[in-house]
Amino acid sequence: MSLLLAKDIVAGYGAAEQILKGASIHVEAGEIVTIIGPNGAGKSTLLKVIAGLVPAREGAILLGDDDVTRFGAVDRTRSGISFVPQERNVFGNLTIAENLEISAYRDSGEASKRIEDLYERYPMLAGKRRDLARTLSGGQRQILAMAMGLMTAPRLLLLDEPTAGLSPRAADELFDAIIALNEGGLPILMVEQHAVEALAVSTRGYVLVSGKDSAEGPGPQLAADPEIRRLFLGG
Amino acid sequence: MSILLQALLNGVMNGALIAVPAIGFTAIFAVLRYPNFAIAAYATIGAFAAWWVNVHFGAGILPALLVAFAIAGCIGVGAEETALKQLRGAGALTVAIGSIALNTVLENVVRLFFGNDLRGYDLPLVPDWRFMGLRVGPQQLQSLAFAVVIMAAVFAFLRYTRFGKAMRAVADNPDLARLKGIEPAHVAMMTIFLGAGLAGVGGVLIGLDASIDPLLGFRVLLTVFAAAVLGGLGSIPGAVVGALAIGIAEECALLVVPATYRSAVGFAAILLVLTVRPRGFFGERAN
Numbered sequence: 001m002s003l004l005l006a007k008d009i010v011a012g013y014g015a016a017e018q019i020l021k022g023a024s025i026h027v028e029a030g031e032i033v034t035i036i037g038p039n040g041a042g043k044s045t046l047l048k049v050i051a052g053l054v055p056a057r058e059g060a061i062l063l064g065d066d067d068v069t070r071f072g073a074v075d076r077t078r079s080g081i082s083f084v085p086q087e088r089n090v091f092g093n094l095t096i097a098e099n100l101e102i103s104a105y106r107d108s109g110e111a112s113k114r115i116e117d118l119y120e121r122y123p124m125l126a127g128k129r130r131d132l133a134r135t136l137s138g139g140q141r142q143i144l145a146m147a148m149g150l151m152t153a154p155r156l157l158l159l160d161e162p163t164a165g166l167s168p169r170a171a172d173e174l175f176d177a178i179i180a181l182n183e184g185g186l187p188i189l190m191v192e193q194h195a196v197e198a199l200a201v202s203t204r205g206y207v208l209v210s211g212k213d214s215a216e217g218p219g220p221q222l223a224a225d226p227e228i229r230r231l232f233l234g235g
Numbered sequence: 236m237s238i239l240l241q242a243l244l245n246g247v248m249n250g251a252l253i254a255v256p257a258i259g260f261t262a263i264f265a266v267l268r269y270p271n272f273a274i275a276a277y278a279t280i281g282a283f284a285a286w287w288v289n290v291h292f293g294a295g296i297l298p299a300l301l302v303a304f305a306i307a308g309c310i311g312v313g314a315e316e317t318a319l320k321q322l323r324g325a326g327a328l329t330v331a332i333g334s335i336a337l338n339t340v341l342e343n344v345v346r347l348f349f350g351n352d353l354r355g356y357d358l359p360l361v362p363d364w365r366f367m368g369l370r371v372g373p374q375q376l377q378s379l380a381f382a383v384v385i386m387a388a389v390f391a392f393l394r395y396t397r398f399g400k401a402m403r404a405v406a407d408n409p410d411l412a413r414l415k416g417i418e419p420a421h422v423a424m425m426t427i428f429l430g431a432g433l434a435g436v437g438g439v440l441i442g443l444d445a446s447i448d449p450l451l452g453f454r455v456l457l458t459v460f461a462a463a464v465l466g467g468l469g470s471i472p473g474a475v476v477g478a479l480a481i482g483i484a485e486e487c488a489l490l491v492v493p494a495t496y497r498s499a500v501g502f503a504a505i506l507l508v509l510t511v512r513p514r515g516f517f518g519e520r521a522n
Contacts, residue, residue, distance in 0.1 A: 053410060073413040083414050091407040094400065101397075102404045106416035108397060152416065 002026040003064060003187055004050070004081075004156055010058035011049045019045045021211035022059070025189075027156060030203075032178070032188045034219060036195040037208035038231075043191040044086065046208065047158045050189070051083035052076035063155065078106060080155030086164055089145035092134030096125050096144060099133050103151035111151065118147045122177075139170030143177065150181070157181065159190035163197075175201060199223035237368035242486040248375050250462075250482020251382040252444065253455060256437030257462040257474040258389055259430035265406035265469035266419075266426040269327040273314060273334040274434040274459065275452030276341035281307035281435020282442040282451050283345055290357050296443070299356075300381065303439045304432040311431020312424055314341065338453070346449040353446040378440045385436060386475060389429075393471065402426055406469060458485070461501035465508050467518020476516055480504075 004027040012018040019042040027033045035043045048054040050061060052073035061069045068079050076083075091099050100118060104111040119126035122143050128136065133144060142162055149157055162178065163171035171194060179201055182188050192198035199205045202219030207228060215228065222228055256278050263271045281303035288294040288302045314337055322333045363370045393399035405412045405422045412419055437459075438452055462481045466473025485500045492499075508515055 051414065053414070073410075074416055074418055077414060077416045085411065085414070088408055088411060091404050091411065093407050094403060098400055098403075102400050102412075102417070103415045105397070105401060148415070 001064065002062070003029050003031075004189065005062040006046070006050055006059065007062075008059040009046065009049055009056050009061070011045060011054050011056050013045075013054065018057075019211055020049065023208060023211060023213050024059075025206050025213060025216075027187050027189050028203075029187055030182070030185060032182050032190070032202045032219070034195070034198040034202040034205045035189070035191045035208055036199065036205060036222075036228075041208040042211040043208050044160050047083060047160050047189070047191055050076075051081060051158055053083070077152055080152075081158065082149040082152050082154035082156070083158040084145045084149040084160065084162065086160040086162075090133040090136075090141055090148065093132060095130050095132055096136075097129040099144060099148055100125070100151055103148040107152060110153070114151055114153070118150060122147055137170075139166050139173065142166065142170075142174055146174075146177065146181075150186075154186070157186055157188045159188060159192075161191055161193050163192065163194050171197070196223050238490065239487075240367075241369050242490055243483060244369055244371060246483030246486035247479060248371075248379055248482070249444075249486065250479035251379050251386075252437065252440045253458050253462055253482055254475045254478035255382050255385055255440060256434040256452075256455070257459045257466070257478045258386065258471055259433030259437065260459055261463040261466070261469055261471055261474040262402070262426055262433070263430035264463065265471070266402060267323075267330075267423055269323075269330040269334070270460070270463075270468070271319070271334045271427075271430070272331065272456060272460075273311075273319075273338040273341060274430065275456040276338045276345070277307040277311050277431040277434035278438030278441070278452035278455065279342060279345055279447075279449055280310050280438070281432075282438035282447040283349055284435065285439040286354055286356060286442070286447055290354075293357075296356075296358075296377070296381070296439075300436050300439055303435040307435020307438070308428040308432030310341070311427050311434075315424070315427045338456075342449050342453060349449065351448060353448050355446045356443055358443070374443055378443050381436075382440055385433070389433070389471065398422075398425065457498055457501040461504045464505050465515055467515030470515065470517035473515055473517035 007024045009020045009023045010018060011020045023042065023046055035046065037043050045054060049056050052071055056069055060067060063079050063081060066079060068076055071079065094102065100115045101111050104114060124140060125144060125147060136144060163174050166174060175197060178188060190198065199219040199222050205217060205219045205222040206213050207215040256274055260271065260274045284306035285299035285303040289299045318337050319330055319333055322330045361373045363372045393403055401417045401422055404417060405419050409419045441455060442451055458481055462478035463474050465480055466477030481501060481504055484504065485497050488500045489497060
């Protein structure tokens with residue numbers, strides 16, 4: 001049984017607009033899975049559907065044994081899915097400590113211990129705990145956003161373009177942080193614009209085209225595929 | 236010189252009283268993203284609820300304030316759930332217009348039960364205190380103290396409680412709040428309760444300064460709105476600063492223009508802010 005199975009997902013934003021047209025993916029325990037594809041293929045929409053921010057018009061989403069298709073975002077979070085959006089992914093007017101604390105809103109009894117663990121893992125956050133989140137740099141903000149995603153002790157972490165807008169060095173550091181999390185046993189499903197780097201560290205990858213999954217394979221193998229490189233990876 | 240000092244003192248007193256409903260108004264705006272003009276009716280309802288328990292049951296000011304908070308808060312939640320919530324899908328402007336209509340309805344319900352007569356709280360008459368050529372009433376000082384304590388309590392609530400932080404999180408980014416397991420609808424309802432309750436308390440404090448009637452809230456609505464706009468819609472510290480600035484400006488304006496032009500200060504402040512700095516002192520969303 002897969003940790004996550006999203007099957008034949010049809011979804012969109014407007015009444016008539018369909019972004020996803022039958023996309024299917026799965027994530028197994030311990031995997032890093034990366035979704036790549038051209039702009040407008042529906043990569044971020046698929047993550048939002050899995051997170052419960054955009055409803056699925058058709059299809060099913062199973063988290064382990066649980067059918068979470070009809071759950072809203074709050075209940076998806078309770079079920080163990082944690083989504084880190086690409087933009088506006090921290091509460092800018094709250095301090096770093098408050099951002100972390102509020103991220104465990106449903107599980108506040110464990111918040112203090114988890115915050116201390118995260119301060120140990122990411123010392124930058126500890127040093128800036130009383131600063132407002134809006135004062136952080138792009139890379140620091142992504143680290144905070146990811147740390148907030150961990151505050152619910154998720155079964156699955158969804159990352160939407162975590163390195164978007166970051167310098168190459170900050171992006172490398174973030175990839176290191178993602179690998180470290182996965183090595184700790186956390187499955188990760190991400191959409192990433194730095195596709196070569198992302199596929200290189202991924203267990204598997206999907207290519208999403210026009211709202212449907214068109215190819216699947218081990219990450220490094222997809223990254224090395226000449227046709228995929230030509231179409232999506234800039235050569 | 237003493238005239239100017241007296242105006243400043245009066246301005247601070249009035250500003251502090253206006254700050255309480257202004258905090259309620261701006262808190263509702265921050266979380267629900269629309270200006271709720273029914274706050275005027277909530278102020279009136281709070282003032283009358285406090286008057287009722289004060290005159291009929293001999294309640295002191297503190298219990299009367301608590302009753303005003305609870306009654307106005309409950310009426311606010313009830314009105315939101317039955318009337319304004321249905322309009323949210325049509326956009327902020329529609330809800331704002333709906334809140335003006337709601338305000339008229341609630342104001343007339345108060346009129347139906349209590350009539351149009353001016354009423355005063357049953358409090359002992361105490362002469363004003365005088366020092367250094369300035370006059371201040373003990374009741375004014377007591378109201379100022381209540382206003383300061385209430386503001387401090389609101390700030391502590393938002394800063395240190397789990398629910399207060401959730402309110403700030405929803406005001407900042409409701410989608411992200413949902414992803415963190417916070418139910419925005421629940422937070423919205425509690426914010427309405429808090430905002431309407433604060434308006435009710437503000438109505439009592441304003442009524443203590445003079446008298447109450449069904450138009451009490453409507454008379455201060457422009458000043459409350461101007462304070463919130465000046466401070467920056469959605470900013471609670473901004474509402475306090477805006478209220479003090481408006482209070483002082485109104486009192487100082489009385490030194491040079493007749494009292495009938497007092498409300499023009501609010502209009503002038505809104506016009507000035509929207510022209511020079513649309514987001515106000517501390518706001519981020521006003522435009």
